[in-house]
Amino acid sequence: MNKKRLIILLILLLVAGSLAWYFLLRGEANQNGEITLYGNVDIRQVDLGFRVSGRIETMRYEEGDEVRAGDLLAVLNKRPLEDEVRLARAQVEVAEAELLKLETGTRPQEIAQAQAQVEERETTLRNAERYFQRQRDLHDTGAVSKQAYDDAMARRNEAKARLQSAREGLRLAQEGFREEDVLQGRANLRAAKARLAEALTRLDDADLYAPSDGVILTRVREPGTVVAAGSIAYTLSLHEPVWVRAYVPEPQLGRIYPGLPVQVYTDTSPNTPYEGQVGFVSPQAEFTPKSVETTSLRTDLVYRIRVIVEKPDKGLRQGMPVTVVARPAQDGKQDKGQEQVQANARKSEE
Secondary structure (H helix, E strand, C coil), X not given: CHXXXXXXXXXXXXXXXXXXXXXXXXXXXXXXXXXXXXXXECCCEEEEECCCCEEEEEECCCCCCEECCCCEEEEECCHHHHHHHHHHHHHHHHHHHHHHHHHHCCCHHHHHHHHHHHHHHHHHHHHHHHHHHHHHHHHXXXXXXXXXXXXXXXXHHHHHHHHHHHHHHHHHHHHCCCHHHHHHHHHHHHHHHHHHHHHHHHHHCCEEECCCCEEEEEECCCCXXXXXXXXXXXXXXXXXXXXXXXXXXXXXHHHCCCCCEEEEEECCCCCCCEEEEEEEEEEEEEECXXXXXXXXXXXXXXXXXXXXXXXXXXXXXXXXXXXXXXXXXXXXXXXXXXXXXXXXXXXXHC
């Protein structure tokens, strides 16, 4: 008899468990149409470091200090970077002077000098021509040797070549520099200016600023430390935006949509919920993470959602477990103004 009662009791427990599993799988939707979800406040923090290497000169904040966007957090020793800037400025000045010379062309004094050289070579050629004529006449009468005649001819030919060289030099002086030389000079100037801009950027990177409001979570370095580029100096916990990560069972997925208003409850203030709205619904299913406590079976497939909390305060801390209560329409359809709400949600996330 006792054995029969035990079997009946086990059957009843099995049926009750199956019913409980069914209703829990449906996301804890109660008679009022509410859907209760569980999640955590997203951990949002930034690892801050210098983009250049150097020796840390100043660390201005300690762990737990509040900072605002734009606050100067730390500074590297700037002497090596300032030297790079001065060197780059000098290179720009050299390139500018070289380009000015190329664009201006030959100075008038240089052209006059080339002209005078041409005139000098013309005079030399005339003298060489007269001397050659005399030597040729004497050679024809046999008064001078063949060697003297050849020397006079070579002297005349040399004078002709030197005159031609002087005339070409005058032509180059009058035309100025080639267009290719000017283009090369301009390119050299642009390269020098780019190196200067890079040096100035490196100098600016010696100052580490807070990207947004938050709290210093970790101070990793101390003054005097030589750090490489990218080394972490601070870890900053961000104040805003505050997002909640929660999970929706598949049977209730159709009732959750971006823009749906929700309320977020914490164990610290269970009677003072935060207002928010669904900002994102994942298109991909996953198994419930072990870090999230739900009443559903952990093997159930769920979909991750992101809830954007409106007007958050210090009562919401990163990683804190929260309860999200949604009240979608009873018929499971979206509200009439949902399209506008979704647009506002996407704008808030951006």
